Amino acid sequence: MSWAQLMDSLYAVEATLAGPWLLAALLGMGLAVGMLTGLFGVGGAFMITPLLANLLRIDYSLAVGSSMSFTLGSSSAGWVRHMRLGNVARKTMLILAGSAVCGTIIGADIHTALRTHFGKHDFSLIMDVLFIALLALVAFLVLKGTSREREETCLLQRVSIPPYIRIRVAHIRGISLPGLCVVGILMGMCKGVMGIGGGVIFMPMLLLVVGLSMHQSVGTSLGVVLCSSLAGVVIYGAKGDASLWIVFPLLVGSAAGIQVGTFLCERLQASRLRRYFAFVVIAVALYLSINFIFKVQR
Amino acid sequence: MHPAVKIILLVVLPLAWGLGIEYAVELYRRRRRRKQAEQQLEQTES
Numbered sequence: 001m002s003w004a005q006l007m008d009s010l011y012a013v014e015a016t017l018a019g020p021w022l023l024a025a026l027l028g029m030g031l032a033v034g035m036l037t038g039l040f041g042v043g044g045a046f047m048i049t050p051l052l053a054n055l056l057r058i059d060y061s062l063a064v065g066s067s068m069s070f071t072l073g074s075s076s077a078g079w080v081r082h083m084r085l086g087n088v089a090r091k092t093m094l095i096l097a098g099s100a101v102c103g104t105i106i107g108a109d110i111h112t113a114l115r116t117h118f119g120k121h122d123f124s125l126i127m128d129v130l131f132i133a134l135l136a137l138v139a140f141l142v143l144k145g146t147s148r149e150r151e152e153t154c155l156l157q158r159v160s161i162p163p164y165i166r167i168r169v170a171h172i173r174g175i176s177l178p179g180l181c182v183v184g185i186l187m188g189m190c191k192g193v194m195g196i197g198g199g200v201i202f203m204p205m206l207l208l209v210v211g212l213s214m215h216q217s218v219g220t221s222l223g224v225v226l227c228s229s230l231a232g233v234v235i236y237g238a239k240g241d242a243s244l245w246i247v248f249p250l251l252v253g254s255a256a257g258i259q260v261g262t263f264l265c266e267r268l269q270a271s272r273l274r275r276y277f278a279f280v281v282i283a284v285a286l287y288l289s290i291n292f293i294f295k296v297q298r
Numbered sequence: 299m300h301p302a303v304k305i306i307l308l309v310v311l312p313l314a315w316g317l318g319i320e321y322a323v324e325l326y327r328r329r330r331r332r333k334q335a336e337q338q339l340e341q342t343e344s
Binding site: 069070072073074075076077080081230233234237238240242244247248251255 | 301304305307308309311312313315316317319320323
């Protein structure tokens with residue numbers, strides 16, 4: 001493909017910027033999100049989707065589909081690394097991945113139904129509200145520090161709906177299989193509707209609801225994210241709601257950003273890192289809230 | 299572009315990028331470790 005054809009495809013993406021400017025903005029966004037990944041270990045889709053839709057005014061469905069494809073690239077490397085280190089509870093991952101794929105299909109249908117029912121403008125307002133609520137919740141949980149207050153028996157271990165399965169790597173004797181499937185479906189639905197998962201929803205769910213250790217939660221959630229993102233990309237891609245011209249600059253930028261973030265991470269204190277992360281999340285939530293008010297007034 | 303080809307590219311290219319970066323980083327780490335081990339061996343021998 002020639003340079004002119006590449007630029008033409010970039011001009012085809014409906015956004016506030018076009019051509020090389022859009023390319024530069026996406027590279028910059030990827031760099032910023034990659035830095036977050038390197039610094040705090042989060043995937044960044046929960047930032048990319050609302051920022052693509054609000055900062056660059058890219059259609060929400062296109063932003064969700066593209067962020068899912070971006071997640072495939074960013075989470076695959078981490079998953080392979082965690083597999084090598086033995087941090088993946090394989091049986092749990094397979095059960096959750098299967099149910100998360102079903103959840104993603106349901107979520108994508110809900111996304112389409114909401115969009116057709118409310119129209120493009122009102123739908124973007126609904127998505128903004130969902131993202132603002134989610135970011136506020138993330139900031140609250142990070143500042144509160146949920147991992148320290150982990151109970152001995154987690155929520156799903158107290159659910160008494162048979163059949164039960166054993167998770168040997170996490171030393172969990174009996175956990176409800178239907179309960180695990182429901183958790184997977186709910187996680188997948190979030191992925192299908194908003195295109196997010198990973199560090200924001202999947203990992204805390206595995207840690208607090210299922211009862212896996214921190215490292216196992218990270219490794220297993222990456223596998224579940226990979227499978228649900230794959231399903232999401234196929235669904236959104238079939239509707240034309242995913243663009244490689246958005247995905248690739250983000251991936252290139254994030255690869256560089258991860259190196260910068262990791263470099264900075266080694267020079268900052270852990271307690272400070274947590275506070276900085278909460279501030280970044282609050283800043284994005286505030287930006288979305290102000291943007292939301294302007295959108296409503298329009 | 300045919301929609302099926304587009305979906306395949308949307309899946310395969312990000313995966314290849316992610317795994318390629320991981321492979322390159324791992325290769326770099328192994329080489330660095332091997333070099334350090336060789337240097338240590340030389341120092342102990344001398």
